[in-house]
Every structure is written in structure tokens, then in C-alpha cells.
Amino acid sequence: MLELSIALPIKVQNGGLFISRGTGRHPSRKLTSWEIIFVEKGTLTIQEENRVFNVSAGESLLLWPNRRHVGVEDFPADLKFYWLHFDVEPMDNNHSNIASLAIEQYCHVHDAQYVISLFRQFLSEQEKLKRSVALEFILLLILQQIAQSGGVEENSDEAGASMAWKAKQLILTKYHLAISTSWLAKELHCNADYLGRVFRRNFHLTLTEAIHRQRVRAAEKLLLDNASSLTEVANRCGFNDVGYFRQIFRKHTGLTPAVWKRRYSKEHINSG
Numbered sequence: 493m494l495e496l497s498i499a500l501p502i503k504v505q506n507g508g509l510f511i512s513r514g515t516g517r518h519p520s521r522k523l524t525s526w527e528i529i530f531v532e533k534g535t536l537t538i539q540e541e542n543r544v545f546n547v548s549a550g551e552s553l554l555l556w557p558n559r560r561h562v563g564v565e566d567f568p569a570d571l572k573f574y575w576l577h578f579d580v581e582p583m584d585n586n587h588s589n590i591a592s593l594a595i596e597q598y599c600h601v602h603d604a605q606y607v608i609s610l611f612r613q614f615l616s617e618q619e620k621l622k623r624s625v626a627l628e629f630i631l632l633l634i635l636q637q638i639a640q641s642g643g644v645e646e647n648s649d650e651a652g653a654s655m656a657w658k659a660k661q662l663i664l665t666k667y668h669l670a671i672s673t674s675w676l677a678k679e680l681h682c683n684a685d686y687l688g689r690v691f692r693r694n695f696h697l698t699l700t701e702a703i704h705r706q707r708v709r710a711a712e713k714l715l716l717d718n719a720s721s722l723t724e725v726a727n728r729c730g731f732n733d734v735g736y737f738r739q740i741f742r743k744h745t746g747l748t749p750a751v752w753k754r755r756y757s758k759e760h761i762n763s764g
Contacts, residue, residue: 500581502635504627507576507614518563525577527555528634530601532608533678534571537564547573550604550681552638554597574611578631594639601641602651604681610634652690655682659691659699667706668730673699707731708744715753722749 505525518538529536529547536547540561547553555561601607614630659676676699677684691699707729714725723734731737741749 500628503579504631505577510573512567512571514569517566520562522560524557525579526557528576529553529573531573534568536573539564545598548683549678551600554595599641607637653694656691656694663702663706704740708741
């Protein structure tokens with residue numbers, strides 16, 4: 493039988509999942525432990541000493557011990573975040589071979605879904621009657637993911653391009669729904685400003701412009717069908733207001749939907 497004695501440099505206290513009801517705010521307190529927060533949905537606005545953080549979906553925040561932190565704004569109704577308190581054990585000569593992690597206090601996490609799965613695994617393990625060292629191992633994996641995210645500039649070409657292409661694919665397939673920049677950011681578990689920046693850099697369009705362009709392209713095809721009314725075309729392309737649909741359509745094509753329909757309808761195409 494192989495027996496291992498593993499010295500871990502951290503000690504977990506407890507963790508949890510906060511789901512907002514749209515009331516209250518984070519209490520003012522000063523803890524002796526570290527706290528890692530990861531936002532899955534919405535935005536948490538919190539102040540540590542004199543610095544205010546707006547932590548959005550897909551972002552993490554590390555609160556330091558012996559520093560007062562407090563919620564600046566009431567919890568938004570859609571807020572959902574994980575939290576975990578832990579202590580860092582003092583290192584001695586026997587631990588000199590343990591690899592160190594440089595944890596950014598605030599950063600966008602590259603693989604948000606994996607971090608969410610780790611937090612869920614942590615909560616499941618925490619529910620067990622007998623405490624396991626697995627809690628510390630899971631926390632180390634969470635901190636490792638955050639360390640890897642913070643070590644790379646958030647606008648790196650590879651990560652940014654991947655996120656931009658994912659957003660473009662969502663626009664191509666979900667344009668008929670009530671999508672927006674904030675909706676896309678939530679779906680991709682990232683900050684809306686970050687997503688907008690990398691999308692513009694890769695496609696030279698804002699996310700709103702890309703959504704409108706895709707909706708107009710779909711409308712152009714539907715307008716060729718004389719059986720569809722203008723209201724039906726607008727609704728099927730994600731526009732709830734016909735007047736706004738006309739405005740956006742004309743901006744992108746130079747023609748109103750009615751003029752487009754008359755000019756390009758199959759009835760008026762000379763095939764001979």
C-alpha cells in the first residue's frame with residue numbers, strides 16, 4: 493500500500509453560492525481570512541478599502557484579509573456568484589519545493605465554465621458529513637485557473653478571437669431572439685465591455701451593428717415572400733417594433749422594407 497503525506501499551503505474554511513433576490517447588499521466587514529468570489533451571472537459592485545470593483549459574469553475577485561469590504565450598490569436581481577473563504581498557511585523550509593501561484597486580485601477568467609464546475613464540485617464535497625482534503629485540492633484548482641487567466645493580457649489575440657467567433661456564431665443562430673450585448677456576454681460568461689472590444693477588433697463592427705446586420709440580411713430574404721406581412725417579417729427577425737425595423741433596415745440597405753419588397757420581389761424579376 494502506498495501512503496502519501498501531502499502538505500497543502502492552504503486551509504479551506506467554507507464556501508457557498510449566492511443567488512440574489514434583488515434586495516440588500518454585501519455587508520460591511522473585515523475578515524481574517526482570504527475570500528475568492530467568482531460571478532456566474534450579473535454584476536457585483538463591492539468596495540475593498542478605497543477601491544471599488546464591478547465584478548461581472550466570468551470575473552473573479554480576491555478579497556484580502558484584514559481589509560474592510562462592503563457592498564456599494566444593492567444586489568441586482570440577476571446576480572449569482574460563488575464565494576469561498578480560506579487561510580494561507582505560512583511556508584517553511586520543508587515546503588520550498590511547492591510551486592507558487594500569482595493570483596491577480598481582479599481578472600477575467602478564461603475558462604469560466606470549468607471554474608463554475610469546480611465550485612459546484614466544491615459545494616457538493618462540502619455537503620459530505622466527513623470533511624475531506626478534496627476541498628483544498630479543488631480550491632487549488634480554482635486558484636490555478638485564476639492565476640493562469642491573470643497571467644495573460646485579457647486582449648490576447650488567441651483568447652479574444654475565440655470569444656469573438658463564439659459571439660458571431662450566437663448572432664448567426666439566435667438573431668431572431670431578443671439578444672443584446674449583455675445577453676451575449678452572459679451566454680459566454682464574460683464581461684460585456686471585454687466582449688465588445690475583442691469583437692470590434694476581429695470584425696470591425698460593434699456587437700449591436702452585427703446583430704442588426706444579420707437581422708437585416710434575414711429580412712431581405714423574407715421580404716421576397718409576398719405572403720409575409722411587414723410585421724411578420726419584423727417579428728421573425730427579432731424586431732418587436734415595426735418602426736424601429738424600418739429605421740434599421742433603411743440604415744443598412746438605403747431602402748425602406750416596402751421599397752425593397754417592390755424592387756426585388758420575385759413577382760418583378762424578369763427571368764426571360
